Amino acid sequence: MGPVPSGYASGADVAALLVLLTEFAMLRAPQLRSQVRLYAFQSLVVVVLTAVTGAVRCHPDLYILAALSLLLKVVIVPALMLRLLRELDVGQLHHPAGGGGGSMVLVAIAVSVFGFFALRSLGFHSKILPTATLSVAVAVVLVAFVLVVLRSDVVSQAVGFFSVENGVSIVSMAIAAGLPVVVEVSFLFDLLVAVVVFGLIMRAHHARAGTLSTGALDRLRG
Amino acid sequence: MHLVLIALFVVPLAAVVLSYFAPAKAASPVSAVAGIASFGLCLALVPAASAGTQHALGTFLRLDALSEVFLLATTFLYATTAVFASGYLHISQGAEGQRYAKLFWGGFNLFCAAMVAAPIMNGLAALWVAVEVTTVVSALLVAIDGTDEATEASWKYVLIASLGLSLALFATVVMYYAGSSFFAGSYNLSFTNLLSGASHFSPGAVRLAFVLAVLGYGTKMGLFPVHTWLPDAHSEAPSPVSALLSGALLAISFYAILRYFQVTEKTVGPGFPRAVMAGFGVASLLLAALYLLSQRDMKRLFAYSSVEHMGIIAIGTSFGAPIALFGVLLHVLAHGAAKGTAFFGAGSVVRKFGTKDMEVVRGGASVLPWSGTMLVAAVLALSALPPFGIFRSEFLVVEGGLSSGGDALAAVLVVLVTVAFFGLSWFTTRTMLSAPPASGEGAGAEEVPARGEVSIWIVVAMVAGLAVLVLLGVHLPSDLASLLRDAAGQILPGGAK
Numbered sequence: 259m260g261p262v263p264s265g266y267a268s269g270a271d272v273a274a275l276l277v278l279l280t281e282f283a284m285l286r287a288p289q290l291r292s293q294v295r296l297y298a299f300q301s302l303v304v305v306v307l308t309a310v311t312g313a314v315r316c317h318p319d320l321y322i323l324a325a326l327s328l329l330l331k332v333v334i335v336p337a338l339m340l341r342l343l344r345e346l347d348v349g350q351l352h353h354p355a356g357g358g359g360g361s362m363v364l365v366a367i368a369v370s371v372f373g374f375f376a377l378r379s380l381g382f383h384s385k386i387l388p389t390a391t392l393s394v395a396v397a398v399v400l401v402a403f404v405l406v407v408l409r410s411d412v413v414s415q416a417v418g419f420f421s422v423e424n425g426v427s428i429v430s431m432a433i434a435a436g437l438p439v440v441v442e443v444s445f446l447f448d449l450l451v452a453v454v455v456f457g458l459i460m461r462a463h464h465a466r467a468g469t470l471s472t473g474a475l476d477r478l479r480g
Numbered sequence: 481m482h483l484v485l486i487a488l489f490v491v492p493l494a495a496v497v498l499s500y501f502a503p504a505k506a507a508s509p510v511s512a513v514a515g516i517a518s519f520g521l522c523l524a525l526v527p528a529a530s531a532g533t534q535h536a537l538g539t540f541l542r543l544d545a546l547s548e549v550f551l552l553a554t555t556f557l558y559a560t561t562a563v564f565a566s567g568y569l570h571i572s573q574g575a576e577g578q579r580y581a582k583l584f585w586g587g588f589n590l591f592c593a594a595m596v597a598a599p600i601m602n603g604l605a606a607l608w609v610a611v612e613v614t615t616v617v618s619a620l621l622v623a624i625d626g627t628d629e630a631t632e633a634s635w636k637y638v639l640i641a642s643l644g645l646s647l648a649l650f651a652t653v654v655m656y657y658a659g660s661s662f663f664a665g666s667y668n669l670s671f672t673n674l675l676s677g678a679s680h681f682s683p684g685a686v687r688l689a690f691v692l693a694v695l696g697y698g699t700k701m702g703l704f705p706v707h708t709w710l711p712d713a714h715s716e717a718p719s720p721v722s723a724l725l726s727g728a729l730l731a732i733s734f735y736a737i738l739r740y741f742q743v744t745e746k747t748v749g750p751g752f753p754r755a756v757m758a759g760f761g762v763a764s765l766l767l768a769a770l771y772l773l774s775q776r777d778m779k780r781l782f783a784y785s786s787v788e789h790m791g792i793i794a795i796g797t798s799f800g801a802p803i804a805l806f807g808v809l810l811h812v813l814a815h816g817a818a819k820g821t822a823f824f825g826a827g828s829v830v831r832k833f834g835t836k837d838m839e840v841v842r843g844g845a846s847v848l849p850w851s852g853t854m855l856v857a858a859v860l861a862l863s864a865l866p867p868f869g870i871f872r873s874e875f876l877v878v879e880g881g882l883s884s885g886g887d888a889l890a891a892v893l894v895v896l897v898t899v900a901f902f903g904l905s906w907f908t909t910r911t912m913l914s915a916p917p918a919s920g921e922g923a924g925a926e927e928v929p930a931r932g933e934v935s936i937w938i939v940v941a942m943v944a945g946l947a948v949l950v951l952l953g954v955h956l957p958s959d960l961a962s963l964l965r966d967a968a969g970q971i972l973p974g975g976a977k
Contacts, residue, residue: 380684382657399650406643415639422646426653433657436666441605445649448612452642455616459623459638462631475632478712480774 266314267388273307274394274428276300278370281401281421285362290413290470294339297417301331304424311431315386319439320431323446327427330446335420335453342457343413346464366404370397387432395432398425410472412463416456423449482536484528485543488521488551489536489600492558492593500586504578507585508566514589515562518596519555522548530963535602542602542671545966549809550599550735553816554728556948558592560941564824565720567937568831584624584718591617591724598732603670604652607736608645611700614729615641622717622725633709633716640709644699651692651740658685658747671739678746686747693740694756701733702787703794704764711771714783715836719827722779726786726823727816734793734812738971741797750973754798761794762892769896772903778826778836781907782819785862788900789815795893796877797971804880805968807873814869814952818861821945824938825855829911831934838907843916847929852912854942859908861949863901869952 280300287293305328312320373396384392399422406418423445430437460470467474495514499507528534529548535541543551569584571577591614598610615638623634656669662680667673678686699706714722744753768788775781789811796808826836828851833841845852861868864875874897881890916928933939951957969975 380688382685399646403643406639412635419639419642419646422643423649426646426650429650430653430656434653434660436660437605437653437656438666438668441668444605444609448609451613451616452638455619455638459619459631459635462623462626463635466626466628466631475635477629477632478636478716480711480771480780 266310269310270307270387270391271394273303274391274398276303277424277428278394278398278401281398281405281425282363282366284414284417284421285366285401285405285409290343290411291340293414293417294336294343297339297421298332298336300421300424301327301335304427305332307428308431311386311435315435317386317435320435322439323442326443326446330450331420331424334450338453338457339413339417342460346461346470362404362408365408366401369400369404373397373400382433384432386435387428392429392432395425395428398428411470412460412472413470415472416453416460419456420449420453482534484521484524485534485536485541485600488518488525488555489541489597491517491521492589492596495589496586496593499589500582504571504581507581508562508569511585511589512559512562512566515555515559515592518592519559522551522555525551526959526963530959530966539602539670539672540606541600543600544970545963546738546809546970547599547735548963549812549967550731551596553731553813554592554595554599556813557724557727557816557820558596560820560824560944561720561723562588563937563944564723564820564827564941565718567935567941568719568824568827570831580624584621587617587621587624588720588724591621591721592728595724595728595732599735602672603668604655604674604739605669607739608648608652611648611697611732611736612642612645614732615645615700618713618717618721618725618729621721622713624721625716625718627716629712630716633712637709637713640706641700644696644706646696647692647699648696648736651689651696654685654692655689655740655743658682658689674743675746678743681743681747683748686744687752690740690744690753691756694737694760697733697736697740698760699733701730701737702764702790703760704767704787704791707764707767707787710787711780711783714786715777715779719779719823719830722782722826723820723823726782727820730786730790731812731816734790738797742971742975745971745973750800754800757794758798758889761791761796761798762889763791764788764794765791765893765896765900769899769903772900773906775903775907776838778829778838778841778907778911779823781838781904782822782826782862785822785900785904786815786819788897789819789862792874792877792893792897795889796880798889799877799881799884799886800972801880801884802965802968802972803883804877805971806964807876807880809964809967810869810952810956811873811877814861814873814949817945817948817952818858818868818870821858821942821949822855822862824942824945825851825858828852828934828938828942829855832929838911841911842914844912846916847931848933849931850933850939851942854939854946856908856912857946858942858949859904861946863904864897867953868949870949872953872956 284296309324374393377393377396402418402422406415498510534543571581594613601607619634619638658681702710768784771784796804864870878890
């Protein structure tokens with residue numbers, strides 16, 4: 259592999275930053291529908307990054323991955339989630355940010371800074387993507403965890419889980435580009451199965467509790 | 481031998497298809513036959529696994545002594561749980577009952593198929609996929625009864641376990657990176673590659689991968705502080721599912737951690753991975769021992785006992801002495817048999833008394849003369865009393881700890897296990913060995929259940945579990961002992977090839 263072309267490198271950094279900013283937007287999104295759309299946009303950025311990396315780095319495998327990701331993460335998963343929201347007729351939550359919106363963002367900024375520098379200190383080198391992209395991808399994973407922990411509705415928690423996968427897939431592109439494509443595809447397939455199961459359980463929860471909030475999930479303690 | 485290995489992979493999958501499409505009446509015998517056949521096939525593989533590494537379907541399937549130990553635990557529970565579930569389930573006649581039977585047995589077999597597949601997958605990526613399949617299928621099985629509690633438990637389970645597994649996916653990617661400079665170019669994460677190249681991997685990346693793997697798979701294994709889904713899912717799932725979760729699934733997750741342990745030990749030496757296991761083990765054991773003292777729900781009690789035993793297993797792994805590792809692997813087998821039997825007994829109590837609240841259940845052993853009594857025996861086994869297998873395995877773990885300079889840790893282990901014993905035996909004797917409530921006592925007193933067993937199949941499954949426990953405790957078959965010795969050797973530094 260030659261040195262990273264400068265135009266491509268800055269493009270990759272911008273893409274990773276876009277993914278991270280989308281994650282922050284998801285933290286604050288008051289409407290569940292807009293959160294799902296943000297996830298679709300985030301996945302689209304990852305798909306474009308995958309395809310461009312495939313072209314620049316001559317990794318034709320990445321095209322297959324990009325095509326499948328486009329189908330699954332940009333089209334099918336958001337469509338399934340939006341259909342679920344339409345059927346349950348809930349798009350708006352009364353208390354979007356369970357733990358206070360401002361402090362949520364502060365926590366997210368703190369963990370993303372931590373992720374950024376922690377990864378730097380490990381000294382990982384990517385032959386495919388600039389190192390900064392890798393650090394930002396790790397920050398994406400951490401902020402997605404903050405999203406799952408602090409939002410108090412099941413849809414945000416599910417979307418948070420899906421976007422953890424977006425972060426991991428950028429990391430995987432950066433440091434494990436040689437990972438056989440069949441492996442990556444089985445990861446994706448697995449995501450689809452998870453989406454279906456998440457959907458079924460969300461439906462069951464809504465049918466019993468009449469809400470998507472996790473406030474009703476407080477029976478099991480100790 | 482290759483055909484046997486392939487058959488073991490295929491039989492549970494065939495049972496998935498059959499139990500879903502065949503008439504609902506046929507589903508439980510089909511599953512029981514598939515379970516018993518899988519256990520038989522697994523026993524037939526013991527000599528081959530001791531002889532060396534076996535491959536089948538190219539290099540897709542791989543069997544060595546270490547995988548065989550976990551296969552034994554899984555297939556034994558598959559067989560006994562299928563028999564138990566035939567007696568435990570009450571399928572109603574209508575269309576709803578048919579639908580429930582199809583979903584339950586289809587999911588049951590798929591869950592077992594994924595757990596059987598996990599230890600014979602050749603590589604960390606395929607292993608991850610198998611473990612993730614176990615998560616999504618078992619989450620649906622936890623939710624299948626459709627109560628508020630079951631829905632809550634399954635949501636917590638699927639969310640927490642999936643997030644844990646996304647860390648395990650991260651670990652897989654980092655492990656790939658760790659080897660990429662040595663293999664230069666594309667390679668796959670097969671154990672053959674990993675174990676041969678591990679000593680040249682990049683140490684920093686391997687350390688990160690190991691910690692991520694322990695956190696990720698540790699979520700499914702029930703290690704503190706990522707165990708929080710476990711008591712809920714184990715207590716709210718139907719009892720057959722609880723038995724599989726506790727006896728087999730936790731073991732499979734430990735197996736995944738052991739694979740990372742092998743590689744890490746080769747790259748950075750045994751000190752680091754042992755310290756990580758010791759930390760998680762002590763924390764889990766401490767938490768579980770304290771929580772065991774304050775439970776009301778019988779299945780929750782057994783769930784915390786699972787956390788306790790996973791803590792013992794993690795601590796035993798950290799000792800690193802061959803005898804302790806032998807004990808750890810024996811513990812995996814014995815804990816599977818004991819916890820399976822305990823949950824079968826709890827299932828019998830739930831069916832008989834209509835509750836698992838230990839403040840309500842009284843006189844269990846006199847109302848349920850067989851399964852109640854055997855439940856008490858299973859709890860004694862879980863508390864590591866002789867003549868049961870867990871006594872032998874914990875003894876070996878402690879002996880290994882004392883012989884390898886882990887005196888303080890071994891002492892902590894013994895103290896905490898004693899605390900756990902107190903909690904387990906206190907609640908069980910109160911519910912099972914007390915006098916049954918006199919009928920008509922007080923105005924709102926519930927009716928005293930009639931004396932007698934719920935189903936003969938529950939008794940059969942429990943007898944099988946206790947028989948194995950006594951066998952493991954009293955006379956370890958020599959083939960099994962040599963298998964465990966080989967498997968323990970593979971976890972030692974320089975052991976695995």
